[in-house]
Structures are given as C-alpha cells and as structure tokens.
Amino acid sequence: MIGPGVSVVAAGMVRFGERFDAGYDELALGAWRAALESAGGRIDPDRVQAAWLSTALGGLIRREAVTGASLADPLGLYPRPVTRVENACAGGSDAVRNAAFAVASGVYDVVLVLGVEKMRDLPTRASLIAQRGTMSHLWWHPRGATSPYLFAQHATVMIEEGNLTREDMALVSVKNHDHGALNPNAFMRKPVTTDQVLGSAPVCEPLTVLDCCPTTDGAAAVVLCRSDIASSFTDAPVELIASGLATDTMYSHTKSAFGMQLAPTRAAADAYRMAGIKPSDIDVAELHDCFSVAELLAYEDLGFCERGKSGVWLRAGNASLGGTLPCNPSGGLLSKGHPIGATGVAQLCEIFWQLRGEAGERQVEGARIGLTHNVGGNGQVCCVNIARLS
Amino acid sequence: MIGPGVSVVAAGMVRFGERFDAGYDELALGAWRAALESAGGRIDPDRVQAAWLSTALGGLIRREAVTGASLADPLGLYPRPVTRVENACAGGSDAVRNAAFAVASGVYDVVLVLGVEKMRDLPTRASLIAQRGTMSHLWWHPRGATSPYLFAQHATVMIEEGNLTREDMALVSVKNHDHGALNPNAFMRKPVTTDQVLGSAPVCEPLTVLDCCPTTDGAAAVVLCRSDIASSFTDAPVELIASGLATDTMYSHTKSAFGMQLAPTRAAADAYRMAGIKPSDIDVAELHDCFSVAELLAYEDLGFCERGKSGVWLRAGNASLGGTLPCNPSGGLLSKGHPIGATGVAQLCEIFWQLRGEAGERQVEGARIGLTHNVGGNGQVCCVNIARLS
Numbered sequence: 001m002i003g004p005g006v007s008v009v010a011a012g013m014v015r016f017g018e019r020f021d022a023g024y025d026e027l028a029l030g031a032w033r034a035a036l037e038s039a040g041g042r043i044d045p046d047r048v049q050a051a052w053l054s055t056a057l058g059g060l061i062r063r064e065a066v067t068g069a070s071l072a073d074p075l076g077l078y079p080r081p082v083t084r085v086e087n088a089c090a091g092g093s094d095a096v097r098n099a100a101f102a103v104a105s106g107v108y109d110v111v112l113v114l115g116v117e118k119m120r121d122l123p124t125r126a127s128l129i130a131q132r133g134t135m136s137h138l139w140w141h142p143r144g145a146t147s148p149y150l151f152a153q154h155a156t157v158m159i160e161e162g163n164l165t166r167e168d169m170a171l172v173s174v175k176n177h178d179h180g181a182l183n184p185n186a187f188m189r190k191p192v193t194t195d196q197v198l199g200s201a202p203v204c205e206p207l208t209v210l211d212c213c214p215t216t217d218g219a220a221a222v223v224l225c226r227s228d229i230a231s232s233f234t235d236a237p238v239e240l241i242a243s244g245l246a247t248d249t250m251y252s253h254t255k256s257a258f259g260m261q262l263a264p265t266r267a268a269a270d271a272y273r274m275a276g277i278k279p280s281d282i283d284v285a286e287l288h289d290c291f292s293v294a295e296l297l298a299y300e301d302l303g304f305c306e307r308g309k310s311g312v313w314l315r316a317g318n319a320s321l322g323g324t325l326p327c328n329p330s331g332g333l334l335s336k337g338h339p340i341g342a343t344g345v346a347q348l349c350e351i352f353w354q355l356r357g358e359a360g361e362r363q364v365e366g367a368r369i370g371l372t373h374n375v376g377g378n379g380q381v382c383c384v385n386i387a388r389l390s
Numbered sequence: 391m392i393g394p395g396v397s398v399v400a401a402g403m404v405r406f407g408e409r410f411d412a413g414y415d416e417l418a419l420g421a422w423r424a425a426l427e428s429a430g431g432r433i434d435p436d437r438v439q440a441a442w443l444s445t446a447l448g449g450l451i452r453r454e455a456v457t458g459a460s461l462a463d464p465l466g467l468y469p470r471p472v473t474r475v476e477n478a479c480a481g482g483s484d485a486v487r488n489a490a491f492a493v494a495s496g497v498y499d500v501v502l503v504l505g506v507e508k509m510r511d512l513p514t515r516a517s518l519i520a521q522r523g524t525m526s527h528l529w530w531h532p533r534g535a536t537s538p539y540l541f542a543q544h545a546t547v548m549i550e551e552g553n554l555t556r557e558d559m560a561l562v563s564v565k566n567h568d569h570g571a572l573n574p575n576a577f578m579r580k581p582v583t584t585d586q587v588l589g590s591a592p593v594c595e596p597l598t599v600l601d602c603c604p605t606t607d608g609a610a611a612v613v614l615c616r617s618d619i620a621s622s623f624t625d626a627p628v629e630l631i632a633s634g635l636a637t638d639t640m641y642s643h644t645k646s647a648f649g650m651q652l653a654p655t656r657a658a659a660d661a662y663r664m665a666g667i668k669p670s671d672i673d674v675a676e677l678h679d680c681f682s683v684a685e686l687l688a689y690e691d692l693g694f695c696e697r698g699k700s701g702v703w704l705r706a707g708n709a710s711l712g713g714t715l716p717c718n719p720s721g722g723l724l725s726k727g728h729p730i731g732a733t734g735v736a737q738l739c740e741i742f743w744q745l746r747g748e749a750g751e752r753q754v755e756g757a758r759i760g761l762t763h764n765v766g767g768n769g770q771v772c773c774v775n776i777a778r779l780s
Contacts, residue, residue, distance in 0.1 A: 003495040050635075056455075065446075067478040069770035072637035079656040081635035082771075083484050086474045088457040094473050098488050104495035105393040107664075245440075245471035247462035266469040274497075380459035381472075 002274070003104025005227030007237040008387060010039040011349040012221050016337035017187040019217035024118040025074035031114055031219035031342075032075050042233050043223060049108045051075075051082045054095035054115035055341035071114055088376030089290065090245075091115070092220070092344025093383035097243040099224055109226050110233075115342035116219035148204040148212055148291065150252060150378045155206050155293040157258040161308070164296060166206050168311035170197035172292040173210050173334055175320050180331020182321075182362040187216055187337030197292075211292040216337030220346035230390065236356045241277075242386040244270030250380045264301040264375060264382040271371075271384040272303075279303035282325060282386075283367035284354045286347035288375040289332040295319075298373050299327070302384070321362060329354060329362045347372035348385060355389040392664070393494025395617030397627040398777060400429040401739035406608035406727035407577040414508040415464035421504055421609035421732075422465050432623050433613060439498045441465075441472045444485035444505035445731035461504055478766030479680065480635075481505070482610070482734025483773035487633040489614055499616050500623075505736070506609035507729035538594040538602055538681065540642060540768045545596050545683040547648040551698070554686060556596050558701035560587035562682040563600050563724055565710050570721020572752040577606050577727035587682075601682040606727030610736035620780065626746045631667075632776040634660030640770045654691040654765060654772040661761075661774040662693075669693035672715060672776075673757035674744045676737035678765040679722040685709075688763050689717075692774070711752060719744060719752045737762035738775060745779040 012034025014027050022030065036043055051071055058066035068082030085095040092115035099113045158164040174194055180186035197210040223233070230237035246266035249255055256262070272278060279302060287302075289295035296310040304325055305313035313319070319327040330336050330350040333343065351370035353359045372385045402424025404417055412420065426433055441461055448456035458472030475485040482505040489503045548554040564584055570576035587600040613623070620627035636656035639645055646652070662668060669692060677692075679685035686700040694715055695703035703709070709717040720726050720740040723733065741760035743749045762775045 002497065065478060065767070066476065067480075067640075067766050067771050068484075068635075069637045069640045069767060072770075073640050078637040078639060079652060080637060081657075082637050083488060083635070084476045085488075086456065086476055088455060088459075090457075094458075098473060098475075098491070101488070101492040101495040101497060104497070105491040106494070107392065107491060245458075245473070247459045247468040247470060247472050249468060250457075250459045250463050262469060267471075376457050377455070377459060380462075381457050 001241055002100050002243060006100040006103045006224055006240045007227045007230035007390065008222050008240060008348065008352050009225050009230050009233040009237050010035045010043055010223040011352040012038050013185055013346050013349050014219050015185045016216050016218035016339060018120045024116060027118065027217060027219035028071060028114055028116045029074050031116065031221040035221040035223055039233055047110045048112045048223065049110055050080055050102060051077055051112040051114065052095040052099040053082055053084045054091040054345060055084065055117060056086055056088060056091050057117060057119065057340060087381050089340050089343060090374045090376035090381045090383045091341050093372055093374035093385050094245055096222065096344065096348055096385055097245055097383060100240055100243055103224055103226055109229060111224050112221060113224065113345055114219065114221040115345035117339035117341045118217050119215045119339060120217050145252065148207050151291040151293055152204040152207050153252060154258050154297055159206065161259060163308040164311045166198065167194060168296060168314055169211055169292040170194045171314055172289060172295045173197045176289060176328050176332040176334040179321060179329050179362055180335025183331050183336060186331040186335050187214055188335045207291055213290050213333035213338040216339045218337060218339035218342045220342045220349050222345060222348050222352065237390045238352050238355050238387045239390050240385060241388050242271040242275035243383065244268060244274065245383045246270065248380050250378060252378060260307065261297055261301050261379040263379055264298065264373060267382040267384040268302045271386050275386045277369065281369055282371045283369050284329060284351065284364040285325060285327045285371045285373065286330060286350050287327050287332060287373045289328060289334050290338060292334065294375065295327065295332065302373060321364065326364045329359060329364055344372060344374040344383060347374060351387050355387060391631055392490050392633060396490040396493045396614055396630045397617045397620035397780065398612050398630060398738065398742050399615055399620050399623040399627050400425045400433055400613040401742040402428050403575055403610035403736050403739050404608060405575045406606050406729060408510045409607035414506060417508065417607060417609035418461060418504055418506045419464050421506065421611040425611040425613055429623055437500045438502045438613065439500055440470055440492060441467055441502040441504065442485040442489040443472055443474045444481040444735060445474065445507060446476055446478060446481055447507060447509065447730060477771050479730050480734060480764045480766035480771045480773045481731050483762055483764035483775050484635055486612065486734065486738055486775055487635055487773060490630055490633055493614055493616055499619060501614050502611060503614065503735055504609065504611040505732035505734065507731045508607050509605045509729060510607050535642065538597050541681040541683055542594040542597050543642060544648050544687055549596065551649060553698040554701045556588065557584060558686060558704055559601055559682040560584045561704055562679060562685045563587045566679060566718050566722040566724040569711060569719050569752055570725025573721050573726060576721040576725050577604055578725045597681055603680050603723035603728040606729045608727060608729035608732045610732045610739050612735055612738050612742065627780045628742050628745050628777045629780050630775060631778050632661040632665035633773065634658060634664065635773045636660065637771050638769055640768060642768060650697065651687055651691050651769040653769055654688065654763060657772040657774040658692045661776050665776045667759065671759055672761045673759050674719060674741065674754040675715065675717045675761045675763065676720060676740050677717050677722060677763045679718060679724050680728060682724065684765065685717065685722065692763060711754065716754045719749060719754055734762060734764040734773060737764060741777050745777060
C-alpha cells in the first residue's frame with residue numbers, strides 16, 4: 001500500500017499504430033476522453049486537481065522543448081499543475097509512481113497520468129533505433145550501440161549458457177502476436193508463426209524484425225484518487241498497492257552481468273515488499289517485451305520462474321492466455337506497440353481492465369492481482385507497479 | 391505544511407559560469423559533494439533512498455537521451471530510484487515538489503534533488519535562445535518567438551500602460567549585479583550601472599544584453615527528509631512548508647493578458663494557502679529574473695506590491711539588501727546565472743543559507759520565511775516553494 005491508499009478509477013487509450021490521422025495533441029486528447037468515458041460520466045473533469053505527463057522524445061526526435069504545459073494546453077487543464085516525468089521507456093510507470101506519491105501525501109485527491117508519443121513522423125533512418133548510438137555525450141560511450149544490439153547481448157549470453165534457444169525467443173513473439181490479435185487497440189494484430197519470426201529480416205544477431213517491437217504512435221491515460229473516495233467514481237476501483245523503481249549503470253561495459261538485469265530485479269523486490277506479496281500471488285502481468293528476449297529476462301528478474309529456466313517456463317505454456325500466469329494479454333510491446341512515454345500507462349490500463357473483467361476476448365479469468373514491468377534504456381531503469389482489485 | 395512535514399537538511403552548488411573545466415557529470419558530482427560537506431559528515435550518503443534529477447536540455451541541445459540513470463551513474467546511486475522531472479526553466483522547483491510528495495507519502499525518509507545543466511558547449515547561434523523559435527511542432531506556432539521576445543511583450547505593455555519605465559528594468563539588473571558581486575558562486579560578479587544596462591547591445595526592444603540572464607553551466611543539490619528526523623542531520627533544519635505549481639497556455643496569441651502572468655499568480659496563491667501565510671510574511675525571496683522585466687512581473691504576481699506598482703516598489707528600495715523584502719540576494723538569474731534545470735534547486739539552496747544565517751556578505755538579517763519563484767517557458771508554468779526556519 002502506498003501511504004494511506006491510492007486507487008485507479010478510470011483508464012483509457014487510443015488505438016496504437018501508425019497514426020498519421022492524429023497529431024500529438026489529438027492522441028493525448030483521445031486517451032483523456034477515453035478515460036473519462038470509461039467512468040461513465042462519474043468523473044467530473046474539474047475534479048482532477050493535478051496531472052503528470054510522460055513523454056520521452058520531444059527533444060531527441062522532434063527537436064522541441066516539452067513541459068507540463070504540453071499536456072495542459074490540448075486538454076485545457078490550466079491553471080492546474082502538470083509535471084513532465086521522463087525516464088526513457090519506463091517514464092509512463094514512473095509518472096504513475098510520482099502521481100501516486102502526490103495523492104498519498106494528502107495534497108491531492110484526484111489526479112491524471114497521461115503518456116503520449118508521436119514516433120512515426122520521421123523516416124526510419126532518423127528513428128529512435130538509428131539515433132541510439134549518439135545518445136550519450138560521453139566520448140567513451142560506444143558508438144553504434146543501438147537498442148537491438150543492447151538486448152541482443154543478453155540473448156547471446158543466455159543462448160551460449162544453454163538456458164535459452166533461439167526458438168524460445170520466437171515463441172514469445174508468436175504468443176504476444178496471438179494475444180494482440182484479440183486486442184482492438186493493438187498495432188500488429190496479425191498472428192505470426194515461429195518460422196515467420198525466424199525467417200524475418202535480421203536486425204542484430206540473433207534478433208530478427210519480428211523479435212523487435214514496432215515504432216509506434218499512441219497515448220494512454222489513468223485517473224488516480226485517494227482509495228477512501230474511489231467508490232464515488234466507480235463500483236470497481238483497482239488499488240495501486242506498490243511501486244518500485246530502480247536504476248543500474250547506463251553502459252554495457254560497466255554492467256556486472258548479462259542474462260539478467262539488476263534494475264528490474266531490484267524494482268520487483270521493492271514492489272513485492274511494499275505490496276506484501278510474492279511472485280506467485282500475481283495473476284496477470286504486462287511485461288516490457290521491447291525485444292522477445294526482454295520478456296524472457298523479465299520472467300527470471302521478476303521471480304516468475306527460477307534463473308535460467310525462462311525458456312522451459314515459457315514452453316510449458318505458463319505465460320499464455322489460459323496458463324498459470326498470463327503475460328502480456330494485451331499483445332505487449334511486440335504486438336500492441338511501444339509509444340515510449342505511453343507504454344507504462346497503457347500497461348496499467350490493461351491491468352485495470354483485466355482485474356475488472358473488462359478485457360473481452362483476451363480476459364484472464366479471475367485475475368485479482370496484476371503487475372506492470374516497464375524497462376528503460378539499456379535496462380538502466382525499471383519501474384514495477386502492482387495493482388489489486390479492491 | 392506538505393503532508394506530515396518535509397525539511398531541507400543540506401544544500402550545495404557548484405560555481406555557476408562558463409565551466410569548460412567540468413563536464414555534465416562533474417558538475418552534478420560537485421553539487422552532491424558540496425551538499426554532503428554542508429552537513430558536516432552528519433548525512434551518510436547511504437541514507438539517501440531515492441533521488442530526483444532536474445535537467446532540461448539533453449534532447450534539445452545535446453541531442454541525447456536523458457533518464458534518471460544519468461544521475462545514478464556519476465553519483466553511484468544505483469540501484470536506488472531516480473526520476474527525471476522536466477518542466478522547462480521551472481523543472482528544478484518541480485523536482486523539489488515531487489520529491490517532497492514522495493517523502494510526505496511515507497515511502498521514503500531521505501531523498502536527494504539535484505539540478506544540472508551544461509549549456510555553454512555550443513556556439514551562440516545554436517543556443518537555447520536561437521532554438522526557441524523551433525520549439526513547437528505546431529505549424530501555427532509563430533516562428534522566431536525567442537525567449538527575449540516573449541518577455542519583451544510584457545515590458546512593452548507595462549511601459550505603454552504607464553506602470554513602468556525603461557529605467558526601472560535597468561534598476562533590477564543593477565540591483566541583482568550588486569547582490570551577485572557578493573556571491574562567490576555567481577557567474578557575473580561585476581556591478582553594472584543604469585547607463586551600462588541602457589547602453590548595452592540591444593536584444594529585443596526594449597531589452598538589452600544586460601536585461602538578459604547569461605547562458606550558464608551549473609548544478610545544485612538539496613537533501614530533503616521527514617521533518618521528524620531532520621534534527622539527526624542538522625541543528626538548523628529548514629522546513630519546506632508549501633509548494634505550488636500552475637500552468638498557463640503555451641502561446642502568446644492565446645494569452646488573456648500581458649503585464650501579468652497567470653501561472654505564477656496561481657502558483658503563489660496555492661503556496662500561500664498551503665503555508666497559511668500572506669505575502670507580507672515573506673522575509674527573503676529568490677525570483678525568476680530571466681529578464682529584468684520578469685522580476686518586476688514577479689513582485690506583482692506574488693503580491694509583494696499592488697498591480698501596476700512594481701516600479702514604484704522597486705525604486706523605494708524594498709527589493710534590495712537592507713530593504714523590506716530583499717529579492718534575489720544571490721544575484722538572481724541575471725548575475726548568478728541560469729543553468730535551466732539547476733535554477734530552481736539553486737534558489738532553494740540560497741533560501742536555505744539565508745534562513746540559517748549562512749549567506750555571508752549578502753545575508754538578509756533575521757530572515758525566517760523564504761520563497762522561491764521559478765518560471766518556465768513563456769510563463770506557461772511556474773512553481774513557488776516556501777520554506778521556514780524550524
């Protein structure tokens with residue numbers, strides 16, 4: 001429990017994808033409206049006293065300054081306070097964390113968290129992946145260290161140590177595309193086969209295109225409030241019972257290990273402690289599968305299975321819909337898409353719907369406790385949030 | 391009071407200026423070490439459980455991604471959580487606000503807030519001022535709307551309405567350079583005369599170079615903790631009794647007024663209410679004088695004087711050292727400098743020293759309540775923090 005109790009009472013997102021039909025502001029507004037609509041008119045927008053914006057790429061891709069006012073303006077929130085939180089791909093979950101602290105402090109009763117990103121306006125050669133090699137000012141930072149390369153290092157080590165096969169990685173992609181095909185808000189809704197993943201264009205050995213999440217436009221929003229007033233906004237509030245954030249070194253050559261990630265391991269341990277639960281208490285999880293291998297790392301870092309056993313655990317069907325702990329019922333980053341700043345917020349939207357039994361064809365039956373796992377950069381930051389049906 | 395009480399127990403900064411002798415990481419490390427040294431060994435760095443980083447220009451100027459790990463790495467903080475808060479020039483104060491909420495929520499006992507910016511590595515034509523005109527993705531945003539231009543609009547209106555003279559603006563610069571000459575950490579330590587301000591190179595009518603703050607490298611840090619344990623770290627804790635943040639429209643053509651700023655006015659009202667005080671209770675203030683006219687706007691927005699009377703109030707000597715409400719004893723942005731993300735944190739450092747009687751030659755005698763006023767962008771965001779000697 002965070003302070004005296006913080007609950008999620010509304011959630012909304014826009015369809016993720018190549019959204020040339022909507023600008024940055026329209027995506028943000030779409031998510032906000034969807035969240036309000038989900039509450040069936042029981043949340044007066046004027047009750048929202050403060051907001052947190054998660055968006056990552058304003059400066060880097062769009063050559064543009066971003067402030068909290070970037071959200072206040074399209075949503076007409078001013079003069080209300082809006083803070084921009086940025087923590088690479090983990091910014092959405094960290095924005096939820098900061099907003100939850102503000103509610104738990106007693107300063108605000110009702111707040112909004114909104115994540116938004118517009119990534120497909122640039123040609124591929126100017127995309128995040130291409131820019132990754134120039135993302136540090138330090139002269140000794142290896143040039144050309146793209147995101148696929150940074151995760152391929154883990155895959156290489158795990159395969160060489162005999163704990164994983166190339167086919168296990170492909171299976172993650174197959175599973176998540178199967179799940180995403182059931183999600184109307186997902187970007188890539190077409191199922192794929194193992195052969196298709198293995199045979200798709202190589203990106204960085206051993207990763208192929210279908211091991212990598214797509215560059216995506218999107219937005220997602222949640223409304224948080226003090227748990228003791230949550231029932232005035234919805235009949236089925238979902239309590240945010242824990243939030244753990246952790247950091248690790250930014251550089252591959254100073255990491256102490258591959259085949260595991262320290263920040264997610266620590267963030268999860270902190271979140272379990274705060275929630276007073278253990279990994280086996282989790283009923284459904286949204287994981288940061290920016291690359292197929294990242295989901296396998298997550299199973300181990302989060303304690304869903306023993307170290308070195310992620311491939312075995314996956315092959316047994318545990319992570320699939322109908323399994324013991326369905327992972328990424330939404331389709332995850334691989335199928336639903338990965339609009340950087342929006343991802344962590346959208347993960348919490350999915351958990352909100354799953355715990356309330358509103359996830360349609362992809363519903364995990366009887367889920368009462370859900371977890372989001374949101375990793376940033378080269379595993380240098382991770383935020384793990386845990387929610388429970390009240 | 392914020393929740394159950396949050397106090398500042400240590401503060402440190404590096405000398406602001408053209409710091410070609412130190413990189414981004416060295417500046418951050420310098421501020422952190424200075425804060426620890428200020429506590430005389432009574433703060434074990436391991437007691438710090440989480441941190442907030444304020445830095446604005448990574449993407450825009452340095453073409454680089456920034457995460458909380460950008461602070462965790464040079465300071466060796468990992469695996470501890472670090473959140474990056476960005477809210478343009480008001481990011482430093484908003485980082486303090488978010489860190490205070492986290493402490494008030496009961497989740498952390500001791501946290502660090504650090505602001506850092508490295509701005510002078512680029513030639514002037516690539517500086518923030520030159521880039522301002524491309525800072526929005528919206529096609530209808532006026533091109534060429536630089537920061538001096540945006541504040542010159544206010545000056546023009548105030549002068550035309552007869553509430554201000556060009557000489558009043560120059561007096562702000564003269565006063566703040568006089569104050570800054572007494573501050574070893576200030577960038578521009580040479581006093582200037584009214585004639586020098588009026589005769590310096592024109593930037594944007596009616597602003598001249600000496601009406602504008604210098605592009606600056608710098609870093610500043612504060613350690614916050616639960617008020618009930620503050621006495622274990624220092625004999626003179628300073629309580630953070632209020633934090634108000636507000637937003638306004640981002641664009642000049644949608645503003646409802648010039649010659650006043652809505653976001654600072656609202657942020658101040660919220661902070662006074664939270665603190666349970668009125669403007670006349672303030673003993674010392676650090677104001678956001680990015681341009682001379684901005685300090686005059688602040689006197690009115692903060693209620694230090696009546697609307698339209700800022701020039702009269704200034705000329706009577708109220709804002710000078712020895713006056714009724716000394717403003718910017720540190721030298722302010724005009725003399726001390728303005729490393730964007732560090733500014734709000736450095737303002738709180740100055741208030742911490744002033745309230746503890748540690749400000750040397752620039753000490754405001756008997757100050758017990760201090761205020762920081764930190765404005766972002768085109769007045770589109772403002773954070774007002776208030777602190778009191780415990």
